[in-house]
Amino acid sequence: MASEEYVERVLALVEQIPPGRVSTYGLIAEALRHSLGSGGPRQVGAVMALHGGGVPWWRVVRADGTLPDSHGPEARQAYLGEGTPLRRSGAVDIEAAVWLPPLDPATVPGT
Incomplete structure (x- = not known):
């Protein structure tokens, strides 16, 4: 189970992703690993599954x-609306x- 801090940081990073762009579970995990020292893509996925409804998942x-x-049909509509390649x-x-x-840990939300 992810800590409250980890959950908050994942969600904060997802909120920073600009419209029309994407990041991966692994890239988000790597960014948090630099500042928190733990986590991986599956942990990010679990956070998104449990808490990601309020962010651009x-x-x-x-x-x-x-x-x-x-997630396909709803995501596809969002991609088309945002002009995601x-x-x-x-x-x-x-x-x-x-x-x-x-x-850089100094630029990750919550640090």
Whole structure:
């Protein structure tokens, strides 16, 4: 179970992702690992599953640009509305859309 601080930091980072851009579970985990020393992509995914409804959850994708199938239709509408670059498959074009969270602990929210 993630600490309250970890949950707050994940959600704060997700809120920073600009419209039309995405980050990955792994990139967010890496940014928090630099400042908190723990966590991984699965922990970020668990935070998003339990607490991510109030943030732009569709902006956090797997490393291959996909989301779980259950999120597809709603996320696709958000991507189209925000102009997020997509591949023909419907997955996000990571190379064109990636947003890198800050790795400097002084710039991560809550530090």
